[in-house]
Amino acid sequence: MLIYKLQIMGLSKVRRNGFGELRTPRGLTFLYSGKQDEEYCYAPTNLASEEDKEDFYRALKLTLKKIRQQNIVIVMEDLNAKVDTKNNGRQRHMGIHGMGVGNENGAKFLEFCQDNDLTIGGTSFIHGDHHKYTWNSPDGVMKNQIDHLAISSKWRSSLLDVRKRRGANINCDHHLLSRRRGAT
Template structure:
C-alpha cells in the first residue's frame, strides 16, 4: 500500500470489508497497512487502545474508521511497549522508524500479547509482528450447559415459519408418494424445513458506529494543518488543540452510541 493512490486505498478497505463479511466468526487480519495510528490519549471502546507510536496520519485515520465500522480491535494499541519495541518499518536511510504493521481481530480476549521480533534478522525493511493466542476450550459441564438460542427468536417468526411450512408441504400433497423412495421423501421434507426457516427469519440491519460529520471535519482540519510546513502561531495552537479534543469527542460519541444501543435492547 506504500505507493497506492487514495482511490486504491479506499477500494482496498471496501474489498477487505467484503472479505470479512464472508469469513467465519473468528476474524484475524494481519498486514502492512502503511498507516500510522499514533498515540490516543483515551481508549476508544474495545477498538483502539491508549498505546501507540508518534502521530497519526490520514491513512491511520482510515484504518481507525475501518476498525470502528467492522468492530475489530487494533491489537497493537492494547499493549504498552517501549518505543524501540513498537516500530515495524525502517526507512532506507536508517533514520525513520514507524509502526505501520498491525493485527486486527474481533476476538480480543484470545490474545495475551502483541510483540515485534527484534532479534530475528532477515532481508526486509520490516520487522516481524507476532501475536500470542491462548484458546482454552473447556468441556461442557452438564450442570452449566445452557440451551442454545432458538433460530426463530420471535413469535412473529415462529408463526411465519408454520404458515410457510404448511404451504410448502401442501404443494406436495398431490404427489404420488408411493412412487418415491424413502430418500426422495426425506429430501422433500428437509428442503421444505430449511427453506421455511430461511424465509421466515426477519433480517435486522446491523448498526455500526461511524464518525460524525463534525469529527470528520475536525480530522480534515487537523490533516490540513499537519501538511503545512510554515504554520503560524495560531495554527500551531489550533493543531495542538485538535490533537487533544478529537480523541475525546470520538470517545464521547462512541459512549453515546453504546448507550443508545443498550436503551434499544431494553425497549425490546
C-alpha cells in the same frame, strides 16, 4: 518461527498466487491464499490517491463479509497506517499504546476496525518504542509502527501480547510482528 516458539505466523507479501499448502522439512505447514493469476493486493501508502485507498478497504471489507460470524477474524498486514495514542470513545477498537503521530491511513484503518468490530492489538500493550516500530527506513532514521494485527473485538482478551520481535532474520525492511494468545 521455531526460535520464537510461534505456533501460528502470518506472512504478507509472499507473492504466492492461488491457494495451497506447503510442508517444510521440519514439519511446519505453510498455508497461503491469494488471487489466482494476479499479484496480491497491497495497502496503499499514505501518498496514494483517495480512490486507491477506498478500493483497498472496499476489497478488504468484501473479503471479511465472506467469513462466518462465529469465526475469529485476524487481519495482519503492512497497512502503511500510523495510529496514534488517542482512543477517546474508541477503546473497544484500539488501546493507548500506539507509536508516534497518526496519519490519514491510520485514521482509515481505525475507521475500518470500528466498522468491522476489530481491535488493533499493537496499541493494547505497554512496550518501549523498540518493540513497537515495525518498519525503519533504509537510512535507519525513520521508524514507524505501520504493520498491524487486528482481531475480532469479541476475542481481544485472547491476545496476551502483540509486539515486534527484534533480531528476526526476514530479509526485509519490516520487522516480525508477533502475538501471544491466551487460553480461549
